Amino acid sequence: MILERMVFENFRQFRGxxxxxxxxxxxxxxxxxxxxxxxxxxxxxxxxLWVLYGRDGLMGTDGQxxxxxxxxxxxTESVAAxxxxxxxxxxxxxxxxxxxxxxxxxxxxxxxxxxxxxPKQTEVSLVQIRNGESFKQDNSQQRIKAIVPxxxxxxLFFNGERINYLAMERSSEEVASAIRQMLGLExxxxxxxxxxxxNVKGKLKQELRGQPTSDEMGTLLASxxxxxxxxxxxxxxxxxxVRNIExxxxxxxxxxxxxxxxxxxxxxxxxxxxxxxxxxEIRTRRDETSRKLAKLIAEDGYTLFTGELVRRGxxxxxxxxxxxxxxxxxxxxxxxxxxxxxECICTRELRSGTEFRAAVEKLMEIAGxxxxxxxxxxxxxxxxxxxEGARKTDQRLREVNLDRLESxxxxxxxxxxxxxxxxxxxxxxxxxxELEEKRSRLLLDRDSxxxxxxxxxxxxxxxxxxxxxxxxxxxxxxxxxxxAELARKRVAAVEDCVDILDRILKAETEDxxxxxxxxxxxxxxxxxxxxxxxxxANDFTLRIRKQVVGVDRxxxxxxxxxxxxxxxxxxxxxxxxxxxxxxxxxxSKIPTIVKGLSGSDYPIAIDSPFxxxxxxxxxxxxxxxxxxxxxxxLVSPSQxxxxxxxxxxxxxxxxxxYYLSYTGPxxxxxxxxxxxxxxxxxxxxxxSNEEEFTTIREL
Numbered sequence: 001m002i003l004e005r006m007v008f009e010n011f012r013q014f015r016g017x018x019x020x021x022x023x024x025x026x027x028x029x030x031x032x033x034x035x036x037x038x039x040x041x042x043x044x045x046x047x048x049l050w051v052l053y054g055r056d057g058l059m060g061t062d063g064q065x066x067x068x069x070x071x072x073x074x075x076t077e078s079v080a081a082x083x084x085x086x087x088x089x090x091x092x093x094x095x096x097x098x099x100x101x102x103x104x105x106x107x108x109x110x111x112x113x114x115x116x117x118x119p120k121q122t123e124v125s126l127v128q129i130r131n132g133e134s135f136k137q138d139n140s141q142q143r144i145k146a147i148v149p150x151x152x153x154x155x156l157f158f159n160g161e162r163i164n165y166l167a168m169e170r171s172s173e174e175v176a177s178a179i180r181q182m183l184g185l186e187x188x189x190x191x192x193x194x195x196x197x198x199n200v201k202g203k204l205k206q207e208l209r210g211q212p213t214s215d216e217m218g219t220l221l222a223s224x225x226x227x228x229x230x231x232x233x234x235x236x237x238x239x240x241x242v243r244n245i246e247x248x249x250x251x252x253x254x255x256x257x258x259x260x261x262x263x264x265x266x267x268x269x270x271x272x273x274x275x276x277x278x279x280x281e282i283r284t285r286r287d288e289t290s291r292k293l294a295k296l297i298a299e300d301g302y303t304l305f306t307g308e309l310v311r312r313g314x315x316x317x318x319x320x321x322x323x324x325x326x327x328x329x330x331x332x333x334x335x336x337x338x339x340x341x342x343e344c345i346c347t348r349e350l351r352s353g354t355e356f357r358a359a360v361e362k363l364m365e366i367a368g369x370x371x372x373x374x375x376x377x378x379x380x381x382x383x384x385x386x387x388e389g390a391r392k393t394d395q396r397l398r399e400v401n402l403d404r405l406e407s408x409x410x411x412x413x414x415x416x417x418x419x420x421x422x423x424x425x426x427x428x429x430x431x432x433x434e435l436e437e438k439r440s441r442l443l444l445d446r447d448s449x450x451x452x453x454x455x456x457x458x459x460x461x462x463x464x465x466x467x468x469x470x471x472x473x474x475x476x477x478x479x480x481x482x483x484a485e486l487a488r489k490r491v492a493a494v495e496d497c498v499d500i501l502d503r504i505l506k507a508e509t510e511d512x513x514x515x516x517x518x519x520x521x522x523x524x525x526x527x528x529x530x531x532x533x534x535x536x537a538n539d540f541t542l543r544i545r546k547q548v549v550g551v552d553r554x555x556x557x558x559x560x561x562x563x564x565x566x567x568x569x570x571x572x573x574x575x576x577x578x579x580x581x582x583x584x585x586x587x588s589k590i591p592t593i594v595k596g597l598s599g600s601d602y603p604i605a606i607d608s609p610f611x612x613x614x615x616x617x618x619x620x621x622x623x624x625x626x627x628x629x630x631x632x633x634l635v636s637p638s639q640x641x642x643x644x645x646x647x648x649x650x651x652x653x654x655x656x657x658y659y660l661s662y663t664g665p666x667x668x669x670x671x672x673x674x675x676x677x678x679x680x681x682x683x684x685x686x687x688s689n690e691e692e693f694t695t696i697r698e699l
Contacts, residue, residue, distance in 0.1 A: 001147055002630050003603050004103070006051070007094040008696075010076040012043045015693035020044070022603075022632060023655025024098070030625050030653045032633045033696075034640060034677050035660035036684065038667065040694040041634035042067055042159070045607045049157055050074070051093035051108045052144055055120045057153065067159055067607075072119040074110050078691060086112035099147055103129040106144065148602070149181040155577050156602055160609035163573045178580065179509065179516065188505040195498050220473055227467045234463065238456045241449055248446040255439045262435070264428035272421045279414045286407035293400045296393070303390040304397075310390070313383040512583070513538075519579035526626075527571050527619040534572060542576050544568065571616050577604065578627035585629065603630035610639040621647035637675060645678050657699040659684060664692030 003022045008014040022031045035041045046068050049057030060066035073080075075091040083089035092109035108124045126140035137143050148156065155178055180189055259269035339357065342350045350357040425436040517536045524534045535543050581602050604627055610617050621644040624631055635644075648654055659675060663686040675684035680699055 001600070001602055002098045003095065003632070004098060005096040006044075006048065008047055009090070009092040009094075010079045011047055011050075011074060011091045011093055012076060013040050013692070013694040014043065014047075014696065015076045015078060018694075018696040020658060020696055021656065022630065024630065025655050026629065028653055028655030029629060030631045030633065030648065031656045031658075032635060032640075032648070032654055033658045033660065034635055034637065034675065036662075036675065037636055039660045039662045039684075041636070041660070042607050043694075044634055045157055045159070045605055047093045048095070048605055049153065051095045051106055052148060053150060053153065054108065054122050054124065054141070056150070067162070072115065074119065075112050075115055076693065078693065080112050080115075083112050086116065091115075105129070106140070151181045152178050152602075155580065157605045158607070160570065160606045163570060163577075179512065180505075188501055188508070192498055192501050192505065195494050195501075220470055224467065224470045227463055227470065231460070231463045231467065234456060234460055238453065238460065241453050241456060245446060245449045245453065248442050248449065252439060252442050252446070255435050255442070259425065259432065259435050259439070262429070262432050265425045265432040265435070268421050268425050272418055275414055275418050275421075279411065279418065282407055282410050282414065286404060286411065289400060289404045289407060293397075293404060296396060296400060300389065300393040300396075303386060303393045306386045306390055310383050310387050313379060317380050317383070516579055516583055519582050520575055523575045523578050523582075523623070523626075524572070526623050527575065527616055534575065542572060544572055568616075571620060574620065574627065581628045601629045603632065604628040605632040605634070607634040608639060609633055609635065610644055618643035618647050622651065624648070625651055625653035637677070640677070649678065659697055659699060661686065661695045661697055663688050663695070665689055
């Protein structure tokens with residue numbers, strides 16, 4: 001996920017439209033926003049969280065607002081105060097980002113009316129842009145949470161002065177959960193929880209506790225008889241409805257004949273009959289096309305999803321060709337036959353001990369395996385078949401769908417032409433008008449009967465399903481002994497599955513822990529050069545260890561947990577986040593039991609990244625561009641000036657810079673109307689006693 005642009009519209013102090021375009025260049029991956037305290041840095045971070053997760057994104061783990069007062073007041077106060085229509089006054093945030101090769105545009109909005117009624121009920125939409133085409137995503141919030149799981153948001157978008165908690169023992173479960181989510185293991189945990197749920201294992205155990213009685217059997221038999229009687233009556237009712245429909249159709253035919261015989265209505269009636277015949281033919285053709293489409297999707301639709309399989313197969317074949325393994329220069333079976341027959345194709349004898357036999361035997365070292373050669377050939381052929389099949393299916397799908405759309409268009413045109421005829425007939429003679437009006441009433445009656453037929457068919461389907469269900473229960477009770485045994489087996493199978501999945505989850509997590517530990521050590525050494533080292537314990541507590549000389553009874557050195565300052569805990573937490581992001585990026589290259597996992601790039605946005613760092617500011621600033629593929633920093637001048645500015649400038653990794661300007665009454669502590677950012681000096685405060693808002697400006 002790489003962020004491209006965020007647009008605020010009347011969101012908190014950002015009145016009107018305000019825009020941030022993030023640097024997405026891998027070589028200049030840092031975007032910096034400068035602002036004095038209270039001017040809107042935190043609002044930018046919260047706007048990002050709000051557009052992704054709604055009101056939940058503004059809340060902390062305790063359910064209270066996290067560094068964001070009055071989270072239910074999203075709309076700019078001045079806009080809300082001046083709004084004449086609460087349904088038209090609206091706040092919104094729009095986020096454009098790239099993910100897995102596609103561009104997405106996410107927009108969340110809240111009207112003043114919604115804010116007053118329930119600020120949780122926001123309007124959210126997600127549009128995916130692929131190959132120049134736009135696709136509106138259903139279940140937008142679920143899709144966003146699939147891209148950026150809710151459980152990792154506090155590791156990606158956070159206040160730098162609050163992040164030090166990760167380096168504390170109480171955070172071990174949150175760390176473990178983040179690892180599972182970011183590295184693709186949360187599905188295993190969810191599956192284990194689902195199997196243990198009352199709706200699965202609980203229901204099976206409940207079946208074991210239930211024992212049928214003779215009274216229950218009697219009730220079921222009585223219900224079966226009642227349903228069978230009702231089913232018979234309803235089937236008779238259906239037959240009568242069909243007869244009524246047929247009778248109405250016959251009456252319509254007679255009226256059509258009378259209209260065709262009418263001098264004034266003749267031409268219009270004949271034209272309508274012709275159009276209705278065409279309409280029936282085209283509807284039949286459309287139905288046949290729909291059946292073809294369904295058959296094509298059912299039988300060959302899978303080929304449209306084989307692109308990744310074909311690509312991987314082609315890569316394997318290309319690699320084998322490049323390595324000279326195929327085609328084999330000579331096959332081992334051919335050489336084996338020569339040695340077996342003790343004669344070369346040039347008629348030289350290959351007796352044991354001769355130099356000629358030794359030369360042929362040496363060729364066996366480079367000979368290709370016949371089975372392997374055949375297997376690769378079969379793979380190459382299968383890839384070609386799949387690729388051609390996908391191409392043909394896609395072409396055929398487009399053709400059939402085009403036919404269906406064309407039929408639908410023709411049907412709509414014919415229906416419109418048929419509807420235009422009736423008003424023209426009623427303008428004719430009295431006889432023609434009476435016949436046409438009677439025809440219209442008959443058609444309405446026919447449609448009503450058809451509706452009755454549909455409802456009756458629905459009731460019949462329901463009754464048949466209920467009857468089958470009751471018959472199934474009766475059969476189940478008749479074989480209760482076998483049923484109870486089956487239920488016991490099901491409970492045991494579920495418990496076995498839970499046990500296996502739990503062991504897989506633990507094994508996968510344990511396999512990833514040393515990899516994460518290596519990443520943490522590599523990143524940690526870039527900032528803290530003291531004789532400390534990080535260690536991710538078995539319970540995922542992130543500890544900093546150090547060696548103390550001669551403290552045990554034998555006078556030997558000992559390893560203990562280092563007592564960390566707030567700044568050191570902050571650095572440690574940043575290192576952990578960077579390490580987890582790096583591991584997630586290369587996830588697909590890590591051997592795993594769980595197949596099909598892909599790597600994911602994540603951005604990081606930090607509010608006040610240097611606030612809790614009395615030391616290490618320069619080291620962290622030098623390291624910041626490396627913590628993620630994209631970094632957004634929201635900084636105040638007091639944190640940025642000096643070593644931080646020098647380190648970031650020298651890195652050459654800052655792609656875009658912005659600053660926030662404030663218009664409004666004079667604030668307490670406001671010493672200057674200007675803001676100094678490195679070599680830049682800009683006006684960031686504009687005095688006004690009539691309005692108050694913040695503007696985003698690019699340097």
